Amino acid sequence: MTSLEDKPVVIVIDMLNDFITGKIQVERTKYIIPNIRRLINAAHENGVPVIYSNDAHYPQDVEVVNKWGNHAIKGTEGAKVIPELKPSEKDYIVEKRTYSGFYETGLDPLLRSLYKGDGARTIILSGLHTHMCVRHTAADAFFRGYSIIVAKDGVEAFTQKDHEEGLKYLENVYNAKIMTVDDIIKEFR
Numbered sequence: 628m629t630s631l632e633d634k635p636v637v638i639v640i641d642m643l644n645d646f647i648t649g650k651i652q653v654e655r656t657k658y659i660i661p662n663i664r665r666l667i668n669a670a671h672e673n674g675v676p677v678i679y680s681n682d683a684h685y686p687q688d689v690e691v692v693n694k695w696g697n698h699a700i701k702g703t704e705g706a707k708v709i710p711e712l713k714p715s716e717k718d719y720i721v722e723k724r725t726y727s728g729f730y731e732t733g734l735d736p737l738l739r740s741l742y743k744g745d746g747a748r749t750i751i752l753s754g755l756h757t758h759m760c761v762r763h764t765a766a767d768a769f770f771r772g773y774s775i776i777v778a779k780d781g782v783e784a785f786t787q788k789d790h791e792e793g794l795k796y797l798e799n800v801y802n803a804k805i806m807t808v809d810d811i812i813k814e815f816r
């Protein structure tokens with residue numbers, strides 16, 4: 628169901644230095660890096676748009692002040708995409724200031740402008756974290772009528788429990804298809 632007729636896009640969420648090697652890093656998230664790299668490469672080879680949904684915080688942002696402290700502050704090294712997944716020139720970067728990639732950002736108009744103005748229909752989610760930014764972005768995608776696919780070996784969380792419960796919630800509540808990166812790639816072709 629990710630053939631090109633379903634107008635898929637790959638969204639890469641918060642694969643930023645602060646999340647992988649910096650302030651709020653989690654060791655267990657590192658194994659998804661090569662998987663996301665393969666997903667991005669396959670998207671490039673098959674004309675599937677790639678959108679990076681990146682935290683770019685101001686220090687006074689609600690999420691920074693009330694919960695996580697300073698992380699991915701706009702303009703800092705910590706807010707840059709990790710070198711292994713560096714965006715190419717044809718990729719899109721949409722900055723966000725809270726968990727959802729849609730919340731007060733230009734993501735939805737961008738999605739609607741793709742595929743020669745027909746608009747994307749299927750959102751393939753990868754990145755961090757399964758139970759937070761992936762979940763909130765999936766919620767807003769669902770509310771707007773997009774189909775959702777989650778790359779189960781391309782998303783991660785702080786703990787195995789967070790990750791597994793996160794996947795279950797995405798499937799149960801947003802009707803997300805939970806697929807491996809390799810199975811997603813097969814459907815591009």
Ligand SMILES: [Zn+2]
Binds near residue numbers: 682690699724
């Ligand atoms: Zn944040």
